[in-house]
Amino acid sequence: MKHRPRLQDAFAKGLLKPGLNVVEESEKQYANNVVGLKQCLEDFKQDIEWVERLDMTNGPAADIIAIAEGKSVTQERSDIDPDDDFQREMYFYRQAQATVLDALPRLQRLKIATKRPDDYFAEMAKSDQQMQKIREKMLSKKISMEKSEKAKQLRALRKYGKKVQIEVIQQRQKEKKAMMTAVKKYQKGLSDKLDFLEGDKVSSKAKNEGGEGSAARIAPQKKGLNTKRKFKNEKFGFGGKKSGLKWNTKDSHNDVSSFRSKIAHSKKSGFGKGGRKNANKRPGKRNRQKMKNKAR
Structure with missing residues (x-):
C-alpha cells in the first residue's frame, strides 16, 4: 500500500477549505540557561x-x-x-x-x-611637513583668488572705458549730423544763422543735453607746447619775417641780361616751336597692342 502525502489526506478528510492555506508551525521555545550564561561570563571575565x-x-x-x-x-x-x-x-x-x-x-x-597641566601640549595628528603643504596650498589658493578678483576689476574697467568711448563717438556723430543739417539749411536759404560755426555754442548745447561730464569730454582741451615743439623752437627759432634774399624785386624783374633767345628757342630745350617736347611720346595702349600684334 502506497502512502499518500499529507495534503491529499487532509483533502480527503475535508480539512482543506477554499482560500489561502498557511502551514502552522509550533512556537519557538526559548531556553533561559542561567547557569550557562554565568559560566560564559566567568570564561571571558x-x-x-x-x-x-x-x-x-x-x-x-x-x-x-x-x-x-x-x-x-x-x-x-x-x-x-x-x-x-x-x-x-x-x-x-x-x-x-x-x-x-x-x-x-x-x-x-x-x-x-x-x-591637565598648564604646559601640556598634545601631539598633533598631522606632521609638520603635512601642515606646511596645507599652508602652501592655502597661500596659492589665496593668490589665485586675488588674481581672479583683479582680472574681474580690469574687465569691468575695460567695459566702462569702452562704454565711455562709444558714448563719445555717438555724441560726435550726433553733433556732426546736426552741423551738416544746419549747413544744408543755410545753403538752401532756409536759415540765416551761423551758430554751427561757433564751437562754444555746440559745447554749451552738448552740456545742456548730456550734462557737465559729457560737455567736458567733448569740449576741446587747451594744452601747452609739448617737449618736441619747444626743442624745435629753441633750435630753429619761432618763425617770423625772413631776410628775403630770394624774393623778386622791380630791378630783378626788369633785368633780362641773362636771357638767351637761342637757348630758349632751341630744339634741345623742348619748349620752342618744332622742339623735341613730344619727340619721345609713348604711344597709347591701343597702338601698343596693335604693334604687338604686328610683331607676332
Missing part, C-alpha cells in the same frame, strides 16, 4: 584592577527640587516619564554627575591626576 577598567555603576545624583518637596527616591524615579525627552536626558545627566562625584575622590586616593 578578567581579574584586573579598577584603574585599568574605570567602570562605575551609579544611580542618579540627588535632585534638589525633589528633596525640597520631600519626595523619596522611589517616588522621584516613579515620576520620570521615559517618553519625555527632557526628563530622560536629565536623568542621564544626574547619573553622570553621580559617577563623577564618586570617581574623582577614588582617583585622588590612588594619586592619579585628573587635571
Whole structure:
C-alpha cells in the first residue's frame, strides 16, 4: 500500500477549505540557561584592577527640587516619564554627575591626576611637513583668488572705458549730423544763422543735453607746447619775417641780361616751336597692342 502525502489526506478528510492555506508551525521555545550564561561570563571575565577598567555603576545624583518637596527616591524615579525627552536626558545627566562625584575622590586616593597641566601640549595628528603643504596650498589658493578678483576689476574697467568711448563717438556723430543739417539749411536759404560755426555754442548745447561730464569730454582741451615743439623752437627759432634774399624785386624783374633767345628757342630745350617736347611720346595702349600684334 502506497502512502499518500499529507495534503491529499487532509483533502480527503475535508480539512482543506477554499482560500489561502498557511502551514502552522509550533512556537519557538526559548531556553533561559542561567547557569550557562554565568559560566560564559566567568570564561571571558578578567581579574584586573579598577584603574585599568574605570567602570562605575551609579544611580542618579540627588535632585534638589525633589528633596525640597520631600519626595523619596522611589517616588522621584516613579515620576520620570521615559517618553519625555527632557526628563530622560536629565536623568542621564544626574547619573553622570553621580559617577563623577564618586570617581574623582577614588582617583585622588590612588594619586592619579585628573587635571591637565598648564604646559601640556598634545601631539598633533598631522606632521609638520603635512601642515606646511596645507599652508602652501592655502597661500596659492589665496593668490589665485586675488588674481581672479583683479582680472574681474580690469574687465569691468575695460567695459566702462569702452562704454565711455562709444558714448563719445555717438555724441560726435550726433553733433556732426546736426552741423551738416544746419549747413544744408543755410545753403538752401532756409536759415540765416551761423551758430554751427561757433564751437562754444555746440559745447554749451552738448552740456545742456548730456550734462557737465559729457560737455567736458567733448569740449576741446587747451594744452601747452609739448617737449618736441619747444626743442624745435629753441633750435630753429619761432618763425617770423625772413631776410628775403630770394624774393623778386622791380630791378630783378626788369633785368633780362641773362636771357638767351637761342637757348630758349632751341630744339634741345623742348619748349620752342618744332622742339623735341613730344619727340619721345609713348604711344597709347591701343597702338601698343596693335604693334604687338604686328610683331607676332
